[in-house]
Amino acid sequence: MSPVQYSIAVESDSRDAPHDAAAQADLATLRPLPRISIHAFCESDAMQRTMERMARDRRMAKVNMRVNNGSIEAAANMFASAPTPNLIIIETDAEPGHLLAELAPLAEVCDPSTRVIIVGRYNDIALYRDLIRNGISEYLVGPVQMPDMLASVATIFVDPDAEPLGKAIAFIGAKGGAGSSTVAHNCAFGISSLFSTETILADLDLPFGTANIDFDQDPAQGIAEAVFAPERLDEVFLDRLLTKCSEHLSLLAAPSILDRAYDYGGTAFQPVVEILQRSAPVAVLDLPHAWSEWTRSVLAEADEVVITAVPDLANLRNTKNMLDALRKLRPNDRLPHLVLNQVGMPKRPEIAPSDFMEALEIEPAAILPFDVQLFGNAANSGRMIAEVDAKSPAAETFSQICHIVTGRSELKKARKGGLTKMLGMLRRK
Structure with missing residues (x-):
């Protein structure tokens, strides 16, 4: 894969600054992500700010990230005529009984190697198990904090057996x-x-x-x-x-x-x-x-x-x-x-x-x-x-x-x- 750079540039927002010492400590233990591409689809302003803040993190320096407005339908429409990235992050307010059905059009256009993280509204263990069983990499209950999202992405793409960095x-x-x-x-x-x-x-x-x-x-x-x-x-x-x-x-x-x-x-x-x-x-x-x-x-x-x-x-x-x-x-x-x-x-x-x-x-x-x-x-x-x-x-x-x-x-x-x-x-x- 050729070298990539950020595709967005956003001014720092003090409202999202991580003043919490525990959050900073969690971030400090994360390794830099490899050269991957990520598309995020956000329904709420809070989720969009979280994704933009994550894109600016130093551990994302090699990642090509795009933040889009919209949800599952917007993602399916975009990738119907374009190759899918390494990771798709989708925020949705779909109810548990309808979520898998709404994901079907996106599943049809996704490359087999593409991973998907869903950010939903319902803390439902049965829904989580269904999503994981059907190939979703992670399901997070919103609103999600930036350190948690970054840690979830790292869990997917960073080798857990890699030696720690100094x-x-x-x-x-x-x-x-x-x-x-x-x-x-x-x-x-x-x-x-x-x-x-x-x-x-x-x-x-x-x-x-x-x-x-x-x-x-x-x-x-x-x-x-x-x-x-x-x-x-x-x-x-x-x-x-x-x-x-x-x-x-x-x-x-x-x-x-x-x-x-x-x-x-x-x-x-x-x-x-x-x-x-x-x-x-x-x-x-x-x-x-x-x-x-x-x-x-x-x-x-x-x-x-x-x-x-x-x-x-x-x-x-x-x-x-x-x-x-x-x-x-x-x-x-x-x-x-x-x-x-x-x-x-x-x-x-x-x-x-x-x-x-x-x-x-x-x-x-x-x-x-x-x-x-x-x-x-x-x-x-x-x-x-x-x-x-x-x-x-x-x-x-x-x-x-x-x-x-x-x-x-x-x-x-x-x-x-x-x-x-x-x-x-x-x-x-």
């Missing part, structure tokens, strides 16, 4: 010099050491990446070979490109030389991220401060996004713009985590953390105080903060971020300790 965590700075790479590298090290979890750190800033410097490594190969030779990319090839930094941490380093122009297409890093997710439980993606098709693509498809900002006006503006853009790119995922960095720098006018948070209407995952001695020593020695001073407030804060981005603790619980304590220290300065 978690991709993308780090990006609100402005150049915000310290996003430092946060990403320390979090990658923290995740690998705190949880004894195999972790891969991928430095996606090919011309100016610093991960090899921060870990005191000088690999001959790295991410450039993976990006510019995607046809060779598999687990074996990736393993040759990785550099071991510690027992559970491997580095896919940037070349950090300017021997070519580093221009990429919008999906240039997609094969790299996919192979990383198949190769390790956690992949930390260190993105440069840029807003292009490829960075948007990586941010849209990552499981978690972390924005690092320093407390000044330019960072505030950029963070707000990025949050607004990512709400549209990731409508069914939680908001990015915010790390406020370099707080309390002497003689520098800055926005108070509380005012920074209030303007964005978001609570930060962590606040890192300015500590030129500690961070300078770590950078110059090619070590992480936890290696230089494991008992420092910064090391404790990085541990907190690691717990949050991996889902090993709730943000509210973490905020009671490190964040509240940090705010109190800053106010006393």
